[in-house]
Amino acid sequence: MTELIGYNTALALVGALLFGFSSGHVGAFVYLRKASLLSDSLAHATLPGLIIGFLVSTFLGMEEKNSWVLLLGAGASALLGVVVIQWITARTKLGFDTAIAAVLSVFFGSGIVLLTGVQSVSVGQQAGLEDYILGSVSGMLLQDVFFIGLVSIICSAAVVVYRRPLTAFIFDPVLSELAGYAQHRMSFLLSLLTLVITIIGLKIVGLILVVAMLTIPAATARLWSTCVWSMSSLSALFGSASAGIGVIISALLPNLPSGAVIVVIMFIALGLSIVVTHLRGSNV
Amino acid sequence: MFDDFFLISLVPILTGLFSALSCTLVGNILVLRKQAMLSDTISHVVLPGIVISFLIFGNLGPYFMLVGAGIAGLTAVGTIVVLRTYTSMDNSAAMATTLSVFFAAGVLMIELTLGGNVHLDVEHALYGNLESLIWIDGKSLMSIFDPAARQTIPVELTRAIIGFVLIASVMLVFYRFLIVSTFDQTFAEISGVPVGIVSASVALAATLAAVISFDAVGSIIVVAMFVCPPAAARVLTHSLRDQFCLSLLFSALSAVLGYAVAGYFPILVGFETSISAAGTIATLSGVILACAILYSKRQRSYDFLDGHQT
Numbered sequence: 001m002t003e004l005i006g007y008n009t010a011l012a013l014v015g016a017l018l019f020g021f022s023s024g025h026v027g028a029f030v031y032l033r034k035a036s037l038l039s040d041s042l043a044h045a046t047l048p049g050l051i052i053g054f055l056v057s058t059f060l061g062m063e064e065k066n067s068w069v070l071l072l073g074a075g076a077s078a079l080l081g082v083v084v085i086q087w088i089t090a091r092t093k094l095g096f097d098t099a100i101a102a103v104l105s106v107f108f109g110s111g112i113v114l115l116t117g118v119q120s121v122s123v124g125q126q127a128g129l130e131d132y133i134l135g136s137v138s139g140m141l142l143q144d145v146f147f148i149g150l151v152s153i154i155c156s157a158a159v160v161v162y163r164r165p166l167t168a169f170i171f172d173p174v175l176s177e178l179a180g181y182a183q184h185r186m187s188f189l190l191s192l193l194t195l196v197i198t199i200i201g202l203k204i205v206g207l208i209l210v211v212a213m214l215t216i217p218a219a220t221a222r223l224w225s226t227c228v229w230s231m232s233s234l235s236a237l238f239g240s241a242s243a244g245i246g247v248i249i250s251a252l253l254p255n256l257p258s259g260a261v262i263v264v265i266m267f268i269a270l271g272l273s274i275v276v277t278h279l280r281g282s283n284v
Numbered sequence: 285m286f287d288d289f290f291l292i293s294l295v296p297i298l299t300g301l302f303s304a305l306s307c308t309l310v311g312n313i314l315v316l317r318k319q320a321m322l323s324d325t326i327s328h329v330v331l332p333g334i335v336i337s338f339l340i341f342g343n344l345g346p347y348f349m350l351v352g353a354g355i356a357g358l359t360a361v362g363t364i365v366v367l368r369t370y371t372s373m374d375n376s377a378a379m380a381t382t383l384s385v386f387f388a389a390g391v392l393m394i395e396l397t398l399g400g401n402v403h404l405d406v407e408h409a410l411y412g413n414l415e416s417l418i419w420i421d422g423k424s425l426m427s428i429f430d431p432a433a434r435q436t437i438p439v440e441l442t443r444a445i446i447g448f449v450l451i452a453s454v455m456l457v458f459y460r461f462l463i464v465s466t467f468d469q470t471f472a473e474i475s476g477v478p479v480g481i482v483s484a485s486v487a488l489a490a491t492l493a494a495v496i497s498f499d500a501v502g503s504i505i506v507v508a509m510f511v512c513p514p515a516a517a518r519v520l521t522h523s524l525r526d527q528f529c530l531s532l533l534f535s536a537l538s539a540v541l542g543y544a545v546a547g548y549f550p551i552l553v554g555f556e557t558s559i560s561a562a563g564t565i566a567t568l569s570g571v572i573l574a575c576a577i578l579y580s581k582r583q584r585s586y587d588f589l590d591g592h593q594t
Contacts, residue, residue, distance in 0.1 A: 036380040037321050044504065092577055094315070097376075098515050101320040102573055105508035109566025112505070116560040117550075134391065208328070212384035215377050222372050256395055263388035267381070274370050 009251040012137035012258070015145040016204055016243040020262075022152035023201060024217040024239025025159045026193045028232035031218035032170045039194045040211035041085070041100035042078045046202060047111025049077025050132055051118055067144060067203065070132070075199050081107055082191050135206030135259030137247055148200045155193055159232065162189065167228050204243070205259030213239060216266040223277045242266040293547065295419045295441050296500075300539040300565060302444035303497035304509045306451050308535035310490045311510035312528055313455075315518060316466050321379055322487065323510035327494045327503040328383040329360040331390030334498070339397060350443075350495055357491030360386055361484065414500050414543065414561040417441065440500050447496035451489050458482070463524065501562040508566035509535060516569075516576035538569040 030036060053073025060069075081103045088099035159166070168176035169186035177183055194214065201210040221235035246262030307323075314320050333356025334349050341348040360382050367378040417438045455462060465472040465482045473479050490510070497506045517531035542565030550559055 031377055034374040034376055036374075036377040037324075040321075040324065040380060040383075088577065092519050092580065094515050094518060095318045095320070097318050098315050098320040098511055098518075101324055101507055101511040102515055102570065104324060105504060105506075105511060105566055106570030106573070108504045109508055109563045109570070112502075112560045112563030113546075113567055116563065209384050209388055211380045212388070215380040216384070219367075219371050219373050219377055219381065257391055260388035260391040260395075263384050264392065267385040267388075270371075270381070278370065 006251070008140065009137075009247065011142060011145050012140045012204075012247050012251070013244055015140060015148045016137065016247040016258075016262075017240050018149045018152040019197075019200060019204055020213065020217075020239035020241070020243030021236045022155040022159075023197045023213040023243075024221070024236040025156045025232055026197050027214035027218040027239065028221060028228070028235040029159065029166050029170065029190060030194055030214050031222065031235075032228070033190060035190070035194070036211065036215040037097075037100055038085075038191065039198050039214045041104040042081055042195050043198045043202070043207040043210045044104040044111075045081030045107035046074035046078045046132075046199065046207055047108050048114055049073035049075065049080075050202075051111055051114040052077070055114075055118060067147075071147075071199055071202070074132075074202060075195065077107065078195050078198065082195065131206075132202045133206050133208065134257045135202070135204055135209065137204055137250070137258045140203065144203060148203070151196060151200050155196055156236070158189075158193060162186075163229065163232070166190065204247075205262055206257070209259040209263050212263045212266060213243070216263070216270055217242065220266070220270045220273045223273045238266070238269060242269060292418060293543070295417045295438055296414045296561065297540055297543050299417055299438070299441045299444045299500045300414055300543055300561065301536055302441075302448045303493075303500050303506075304513075304535045304539040304565065305532060306444070306448045306493040307497055307506055307509035308513045308531050309448075309451055309455060309528075310486065310493050312514040312517075312531055313462060313466060313486055314490065314510060315514040317486070319375075319486075320511045320515075321376070323490055323494070324504075324507045325360060325364075325379045325383040326357050326487070326490050327498070327506045329356050329386040330491065330495055330498060331503065332356055332386050332393060334495075335390050335393045335397075339393075347443075350492070353495040353498070354488065354491050356386065357487060357494075358484070361487045415547075417500065440496075444496045444500065447492055451493060454485075454489065458485075462486075501565065505562040505566040508569050509539075512566075512569035512573045513538065516573040519573075519576045519580045534569070534572050538565050538572060542566075542568045 027036075030039065050070050050073055053070040056073070057069040084103050085096075085099045088094055088102065089096055165176055165179070165181040165186060166189070168179060169181060169183060169190075173183050176186060197214060198207075198210050201213055205213055217235045217239035218231070220238050221231045225231040225234055242265045243262050246265050247258055249265075250256040250258040250261045311320075311323065314322055330353040333353040336356075337348045337352025340352075363382045363385075364375070364378045367373050367381060368375065371378075373381070417440055419437055461472075461477050461482055464475065465477050465479045469479055472482075493510070494503070494506050497509065501509070513531040513534035514527070516534050517527045517529075521527045521530055543561045545568065546559050546561040546564035
């Protein structure tokens, strides 16, 4: 395998397969909750944190490729984004859509202010930052793959453990409340899973396209199944398969950004599924 | 400090101003319709439209770009409708799918046809470049009345003004249609208002506003101009006319002040170069929104994530 596609691509492939699996898994529940665009907002909200993390790691004299500090910063600023969205929806009459759009654009805008500030202070050292915007698997290290794999497995495990409360919360909030799973806690759990998937997806698909990983496989799986368990499993498989194929294609054709390839493959699968399921006459 | 105002600052300020005002006009409607994220979708979707019209017409036709982007915007709205009809997707999932697929297609098209400069070009599309709009012959106030000097005004400004006038006049003419179908769709349908056409026109107007602002302020900061001023005005007012006026004021304030802060603040602090004007404008509109929310009285309470259900 490694002779065929090279060590680097093999690493990226493993990371993408695991990440695709867990993003599809979590995405199924996010999709059923009708909150797909939340991850788009959170992904854009990571930018200021990424850059602050970059500055901190530069000032502390760490290696350039140290992604731990960057991801920590990204997570912190996305978490702030969740809090702000919650604050806006709880305090005003503005809708959820307005809240996530405001957080998305303002966080991203302030991130760009910071980015241009960084560029004017330290020229030429921010090369690693652009990879997080469009995604690039070429520079992935063994420790990155370990990290992505571990977090993916934890997310999938959390989905398996909480599948019943999550299902109850999505389809019958009163039941989940009565069963002892408070709505705000389940809502926070789902937001947290979305946030974590978004963060680890930054490296593979980039912050603009990570929302597709949580949405398209789930929508495809929903066409083929009518129960939550089979849908989330199928969604995980679809996500894993498209991420794997996308990484291989982007490795074979030079310079194609992996995120864009993965998204196009997932959309082709969705289109085929729509045609086939309608020809079969199955229900939607 | 103000010697080169007409050369360097006038055109970017005006372009930013008119872009922001156009976006805010349409944004008021989007916020009321609970379709704020449509602005995000459209601002991503215009990328392939612009790439395709660039491939066909080259740099020759800055107005062809509008056509390409307009077609892309309408195709995207069509895709959203198709996805919602043939799958179980809700609006949010359909928009998420459409925006990511169109954007990915745009990125791949740039990469496959225009060569390896993808990061630069996509970056330009994302961040915009307000600072690059220099008016070469702009020497003083009198240059505005000099036809020869007017020839060198960047086309972005002309486009932004035409777009703003177009959007504002269409909205004024169809104001009643727009309002009735926004607030009470059933009543509008019974009264014979073509609700479908109105919705498509809103999407088209949003596309137009996004495209004229695209070059100057970048695709994502466009979203801030669509959403933040109307949201801030919505929190503070109780009538639609007040909301429109206040949001336009907020929008103009963030556009002009944002450019000034980006241009002059780093110099005052002691840095060599300036920071992104587009990013500063977006940040400032967010600050205004936050102040508005803090200033307003506590309003109705929503469950987290369920705000979109009314």
